[in-house]
Amino acid sequence: xxQAPDDVPRRRLSLSDQIGCVPVYVVWELTLACNLKCxxxxxxxxxxxxxxxxxxxxxxVIRQLAGLGTREIxxxxxxxxxxxxxxxxxxxxxxxxxxxxxxxxxxxFSGDMIRAAADAGLLGLGVSVDGLxxxxxxLRGVKGSYREALRVLGExxxxxxxxxxxxxxxxxxxxxxxxxxxxxxxxxxKYWQVQLTVAMGNAVDHEDILLQPYxxxxxxxxxxxxxxxxxxxxxxxxxxxxxxxxxxxxxLWRGPDRGYYSxxxxxxxxxxxxxxxxxxxxxxxxxxxYGAGDVRSASLADLWATHPALQFNRDRSTSDLWxxxxxxxxxxxCRGGCTWTxxxxxxxxGNNPYCxxxxxxxxxxxxxxxxxxxxxxxxxxxxTGRFALVEEPLPTGALRT
Amino acid sequence: MTIEGxxxxxxxxxxxxxxxxxxxxxxxxxxxxxxxxxxxxxxDGGYLAxxxxxRIDRLRDDAAQxxxxxxx
Numbered sequence: 342x343x344q345a346p347d348d349v350p351r352r353r354l355s356l357s358d359q360i361g362c363v364p365v366y367v368v369w370e371l372t373l374a375c376n377l378k379c380x381x382x383x384x385x386x387x388x389x390x391x392x393x394x395x396x397x398x399x400x401x402v403i404r405q406l407a408g409l410g411t412r413e414i415x416x417x418x419x420x421x422x423x424x425x426x427x428x429x430x431x432x433x434x435x436x437x438x439x440x441x442x443x444x445x446x447x448x449x450f451s452g453d454m455i456r457a458a459a460d461a462g463l464l465g466l467g468v469s470v471d472g473l474x475x476x477x478x479x480l481r482g483v484k485g486s487y488r489e490a491l492r493v494l495g496e497x498x499x500x501x502x503x504x505x506x507x508x509x510x511x512x513x514x515x516x517x518x519x520x521x522x523x524x525x526x527x528x529x530x531k532y533w534q535v536q537l538t539v540a541m542g543n544a545v546d547h548e549d550i551l552l553q554p555y556x557x558x559x560x561x562x563x564x565x566x567x568x569x570x571x572x573x574x575x576x577x578x579x580x581x582x583x584x585x586x587x588x589x590x591x592x593l594w595r596g597p598d599r600g601y602y603s604x605x606x607x608x609x610x611x612x613x614x615x616x617x618x619x620x621x622x623x624x625x626x627x628x629x630x631y632g633a634g635d636v637r638s639a640s641l642a643d644l645w646a647t648h649p650a651l652q653f654n655r656d657r658s659t660s661d662l663w664x665x666x667x668x669x670x671x672x673x674x675c676r677g678g679c680t681w682t683x684x685x686x687x688x689x690x691g692n693n694p695y696c697x698x699x700x701x702x703x704x705x706x707x708x709x710x711x712x713x714x715x716x717x718x719x720x721x722x723x724x725t726g727r728f729a730l731v732e733e734p735l736p737t738g739a740l741r742t
Numbered sequence: 743m744t745i746e747g748x749x750x751x752x753x754x755x756x757x758x759x760x761x762x763x764x765x766x767x768x769x770x771x772x773x774x775x776x777x778x779x780x781x782x783x784x785x786d787g788g789y790l791a792x793x794x795x796x797r798i799d800r801l802r803d804d805a806a807q808x809x810x811x812x813x814x
Contacts, residue, residue: 362747592760601762603750646745655747670771673751674764 352413353600354610362609362655363410364645368417368624369614371399371427373722375419377446378482381471381509381550383541383625383685384722386419393616396426398636400433402614405641407437411612415467417444417624419616422454428461435462442467444507447493448486455496465503467534468493470525472514480511480550494528505532510584511550515560522567526576533571535564536581537695539625541685545718545726554694555709555735561697565590582606583679587671588697604676607631608651612641615722620644622651625681628723653690654680664692664730665699685725686712694730709735757784 352366372393375386394402406414414434421427421443434441443458444467455466468490471480477487497504506525508514514521525533538544540551552560568578568590580594585602595601605623607613613624618636621628633648645651653661659672666677676691677683683693693699694710703709709732716727752765757780759773770777784790 356749359747359749362745587762589759589761591762592755596755596762601753609747655745657748657750671762674753674762 354606358410358610361410362645364406364612365410365412365610366606367406367411367414367612367614369402369414370418370616370624371416371421371430372424372616373419374423375446376423376448376483377420377486379446379543380480380482380547381511381538381544383539383544384419385542385720385724386722389419389423390615390617390722393424394618394636396429398618399426399430402618402636402641403430403433403437403439405636406612407439409642409645411439413440413442415442415444420446420448422450422458428457431458431461431463440464445469445493446481446486447490448481448483449489450493450496452496452499455493455502456500459500459502463502465505466493466497467505467507467532468497468530469509470506470521471509471511472517473520473524476513476517480509480513491524491528494525494530498529503532504528504530505534506530507581508533508535509538510535510552510560511538512552512556513550515556515563518563518567522571522576522578526571526574530576533576533578534581535578535584537583537682539583539679539682539685540712540714540728541625541627541681541723541725542718545714545724548714548728551712552695553711554696555700555711557695557697557700558704561588561590565593568593583682583695586675586678586693586696586698588701590697601674602678603674604657605654605678605680607654607680608633609654612645620648620651622654623681626723627685627725630684661691663689665694665703666692666696669699671698686728687730688725688727692730703732704735707735708732754781757781 354365358365372389373384373386374389431441441463442465443463447468470490471477474487478484494504538551544551571578608622611623613621619628620633620635621631631650633650634644659676662672662677666672678693678696680690682695684690711731711733712728713731714726715729718724718726753762754765756763756770756773756777758775759770761772763770763777767777
C-alpha cells in the first residue's frame with residue numbers, strides 16, 4: 342500500500358482518538374482498475390472489481406466516515422483517476438470537512454487533471470518512484486512510467502499541491518536510493534515515504550525483489566544517512582509503517598518531534614476500503630482473513646463497532662505475538678510491527694522478521710534470518726503465499742552492528 | 743455501543759544512547775546507563791527546555807516558509 346507521509350498534523354493521534362477508536366485516517370481504493378502493471382502490486386490491480394461502489398454509494402460512505410470522526414481520506418487504486426467520478430468524490434470529501442490526499446503512479450495523469458483535482462479540494466499528491474528509470478519502468482511494467490512520475494511531481498508544484506514521493510524498497514533499489522533522492526528533490530518533492538515491499542500478490546510471484554530480513558543491517562544506516570542529507574535540502578524522509586522498529590535510527594524519523602512507533606493502528610485508528618465496499622482495518626491486509634463485511638450490507642458504524650475482523654488491535658494484547666517478537670523488550674509497544682508485513686509473509690500476525698532491533702539483536706548472537714518461499718499466492722487481489730523463516734549463522738564478514 | 747481501545751505504553755528516550763526505553767526505566771537495556779538519572783539531569787539542566795524552544799523555532803520557520811510558498 343502506498344500511503345501519504347505520517348507527519349501530517351491532522352493524522353496525529355490524541356489519547357482520546359486511541360481510547361475512542363476514532364478512524365482518523367482512511368485509505369480508500371476507489372477502483373482496482375490501473376494503467377500500470379507493477380510486479381510488486383499486492384492487490385494485483387489492473388481490471389476494475391465486479392461491483393465497485395456507485396457515485397451515490399461513495400458519497401454515502403463519505404457521510405458515514407465524517408460521522409465517525411475521520412479527518413483524512415487518502416484515495417488510491419488501482420489508479421483512482423480512472424474512475425470518471427473521481428473529482429466528484431474529492432469534492433464530496435472536502436465538503437464533509439475531511440482532508441483529501443491521493444496516491445498515484447502518475448502515468449497519463451495530465452496537468453489539467455491535476456489542476457482540476459486541486460480545484461476540487463485535493464490537498465496533497467503522493468507519486469510512486471521506485472528507482473531510477475530502468476528499474477522503475479521494469480517494476481511498474483510500463484516503459485515511460487518513470488518520466489511520467491517525475492512530470493507529475495512538477496505539475497503538482499505548479500498546481501500548488503504538496504508533492505510527496507513513495508518508494509517501494511525492493512532488493513534492487515537500495516543502491517539507487519541516493520540518486521533517487523537527488524532526482525526527487527530536483528523534481529520538487531517535500532516528503533519521501535519509503536516502505537518495504539511486502540510478500541503479497543504480484544510480489545510473491547517475483548520473490549527475488551523482496552528484501553531479506555538481514556538486508557536491514559545495510560538499509561537502515563543508509564536511510565539514516567539519507568534522512569539527514571534530505572533535511573538539509575528541505576526533504577523529509579519518513580519511514581512507512583513497516584520500516585522499523587526501535588533501532589538506533591528510529592529517533593531520527595519518529596522522535597522526539599513525532600513521538601515513537603506505537604504499534605499497528607489498523608482497526609483502531611485506520612480503516613481500509615476496497616472499491617466494492619469491503620471494509621478492513623488497513624487497506625493492504627489480506628481480504629480473506631481481514632475483510633470485515635461491506636458497506637452495502639451494514640452501516641460503517643455497525644461494522645466498526647462490532648465486526649471481529651476489526652478488533653484485533655484495540656486491546657493492545659500481546660497474546661498474538663510469537664517467535665522473536667513474543668519475548669522482545671519492545672513487545673508491549675510494538676506488538677510485532679506492521680500486521681500486513683508479518684501476516685502476509687508468514688500467514689499469521691505477531692512475528693515480524695523485518696525489524697532492525699531484531700536484526701541487530703540476532704547479529705550479536707551471530708545469527709541472521711532469511712525467508713524462503715514455500716507456497717505461491719493465488720491469482721486474486723490481496724492474496725498471500727507462504728514463506729518459511731530460516732535462522733542461520735551470520736556469514737563471516739557480514740555486518741554485525 | 744461504546745468502543746474502547748487502549749493506548750500505547752509510555753516510551754522515553756534514553757538520553758545517553760538515544761534509544762527508546764519504557765518510561766520509568768532505571769537501567770537502559772541498550773547502553774546500561776542509569777537512564778532515570780541521566781533523564782533527570784537532562785531535564786533539570788535545562789536541555790529539555792532548550793530543545794523544546796528549538797523545536798518551536800523550527801516549526802515557526804517551517805510555517806513561515808510554507809506561507810511564503812503559498813503566497814508565490
